[in-house]
Amino acid sequence: MTDQEFKQSLEDWLSIQFNKQCVIEELKPLSGGACQENSLITLRFINDGSKKRLVYRSDKGSALFASLPREYEFRVAQIAYQHGVKTPKPYFLEETGNITGKKFYIMEALSGKTDVRYITKDASLNSIRPKILDELAKNLALIHSITLESQELDFLLKIYHREHPFHPSKFAIQEMKQEIEKLDEPHPTMYLAINWLEENIPSYEDITLVHGDFRTGNFLVSENGLEGILDWEFAHVGNPYEDISWFCLRDWRFGQIKKEAGGFAEREEFYELYEKYTNKKIDRKSVLFWEVMGNLRWAVGTIGQAERHLQGKTRGIELAAIGRRTAEMEYEMMRLIENAI
Amino acid sequence: MQYKPENQDLIEAIAEFLRKDILALVKDNDELAYKTLVSWNMLNVVIRDLEKEELNIIKELERLSELLNLPLEIPLTLKEKKEKVKELNHKLCELIKNQKIHKNHPIWDHVKQTLVENLSISNPRFTL
Numbered sequence: 001m002t003d004q005e006f007k008q009s010l011e012d013w014l015s016i017q018f019n020k021q022c023v024i025e026e027l028k029p030l031s032g033g034a035c036q037e038n039s040l041i042t043l044r045f046i047n048d049g050s051k052k053r054l055v056y057r058s059d060k061g062s063a064l065f066a067s068l069p070r071e072y073e074f075r076v077a078q079i080a081y082q083h084g085v086k087t088p089k090p091y092f093l094e095e096t097g098n099i100t101g102k103k104f105y106i107m108e109a110l111s112g113k114t115d116v117r118y119i120t121k122d123a124s125l126n127s128i129r130p131k132i133l134d135e136l137a138k139n140l141a142l143i144h145s146i147t148l149e150s151q152e153l154d155f156l157l158k159i160y161h162r163e164h165p166f167h168p169s170k171f172a173i174q175e176m177k178q179e180i181e182k183l184d185e186p187h188p189t190m191y192l193a194i195n196w197l198e199e200n201i202p203s204y205e206d207i208t209l210v211h212g213d214f215r216t217g218n219f220l221v222s223e224n225g226l227e228g229i230l231d232w233e234f235a236h237v238g239n240p241y242e243d244i245s246w247f248c249l250r251d252w253r254f255g256q257i258k259k260e261a262g263g264f265a266e267r268e269e270f271y272e273l274y275e276k277y278t279n280k281k282i283d284r285k286s287v288l289f290w291e292v293m294g295n296l297r298w299a300v301g302t303i304g305q306a307e308r309h310l311q312g313k314t315r316g317i318e319l320a321a322i323g324r325r326t327a328e329m330e331y332e333m334m335r336l337i338e339n340a341i
Numbered sequence: 342m343q344y345k346p347e348n349q350d351l352i353e354a355i356a357e358f359l360r361k362d363i364l365a366l367v368k369d370n371d372e373l374a375y376k377t378l379v380s381w382n383m384l385n386v387v388i389r390d391l392e393k394e395e396l397n398i399i400k401e402l403e404r405l406s407e408l409l410n411l412p413l414e415i416p417l418t419l420k421e422k423k424e425k426v427k428e429l430n431h432k433l434c435e436l437i438k439n440q441k442i443h444k445n446h447p448i449w450d451h452v453k454q455t456l457v458e459n460l461s462i463s464n465p466r467f468t469l
Contacts, residue, residue, distance in 0.1 A: 186430035188452045191437040196444075257468060321379050324386055327459040328467055334453055338444055 021046040058104035067233045074105040076235040112220030112227030120263040133265045135226035137273035144240040146209040168239040189330040202286045210238040215252040216262040245290035299329035356384040389462045405429040
């Protein structure tokens with residue numbers, strides 16, 4: 001399919017979806033997203049000349065471990081949006097693959113930037129960072145208020161073959177053990193981490209919607225504050241502490257290691273805000289368990305990213321380079337365990 | 342035998358070229374500038390690796406043999422050394438799994454030391 005055919009096909013389809021004739025004025029690829037292709041669309045409606053900025057999101061070809069196919073990601077984004085989570089409005093899903101050759105969905109394009117340097121360091125955000133943190137805590141509390149009770153998340157249980165009631169931490173350990181066994185290179189650190197995790201399983205676990213990649217880089221931010229939470233591809237049903245600890249993971253501080261909450265705020269401030277919005281006390285032991293688990297998951301993830309390059313599924317120096325970063329997560333895992341009481 | 346410059350010198354020259362010439366050309370394109378910086382950074386990893394890898398593997402083999410109670414064998418070529426260290430690490434993983442090794446154990450200290458050596462090549466700026 002040529003670029004022109006792609007554009008024409010999408011334009012015709014969007015005219016049907018909106019039920020009015022429209023033209024694509026601009027179609028621009030957006031960077032970011034290792035597993036998706038995102039493009040910014042500027043759409044003009046013929047009848048009144050009004051414009052709409054949208055995002056086209058499709059699969060890239062090689063998915064990562066545990067990433068959701070587009071149709072499920074769309075459903076999760078819909079649920080979150082309906083619950084008032086600040087995320088781009090999901091408009092339409094195309095799951096036949098007949099329009100552009102791939103499944104895709106269309107969502108609202110929001111303003112703001114995901115650039116991690118801007119979010120963690122730019123002086124223009126200095127006075128606004130406390131507001132961003134507050135909005136993130138508030139939105140995370142909203143995400144975690146979506147539970148299995150309403151049954152709208154049942155499809156997520158099904159695709160991951162989970163049956164309720166289940167123990168997210170035990171499930172995660174099992175999942176990671178299988179992943180580690182599949183690795184070509186031996187990683188003694190990972191086995192040491194599994195030993196610790198197995199002895200430190202949280203005694204009580206809430207089960208909620210989990211964003212799965214709640215971190216700096218997946219939030220749109222502007223001088224007005226948080227514009228939106230993106231990337232629901234790793235969403236699943238699990239333990240809310242997965243998101244809390246993931247946000248604080250060392251690697252997602254992007255070099256600002258003392259700013260443990262997302263590389264731009266104090267961890268304790270984030271906890272206080274989250275506690276305020278959820279009315280629940282943060283359990284430090286659960287955070288620690290999931291922070292060790294998060295580092296383990298990301299260590300395995302880095303190997304997966306490098307493999308995509310090595311196997312030729314998606315070639316790229318940035319993917320290849322990630323493979324040499326595994327030791328960073330492994331070291332952090334050991335450090336966290338050593339400091340555990 | 343190849344004549345000079347040595348591999349390390351050639352890689353350094355490519356790294357300099359990327360940093361000085363190419364980066365200036367692509368600085369307005371975020372994605373290309375980022376990829377250029379990653380490439381430059383990776384060349385520096387390769388330079389450090391060429392310098393330290395073999396010695397690090399020998400040190401790792403020495404520690405592994407002691408921990409696994411095996412006679413020390415240091416193969417001749419780098420390729421064979423890599424295969425040997427991989428084989429012993431598989432054995433170590435089995436031991437950690439079966440004997441439920443935790444912190445405050447010589448194996449824990451060895452694994453951490455190996456990571457420190459790894460990081461001194463892959464990211465010397467990583468704060469330990």
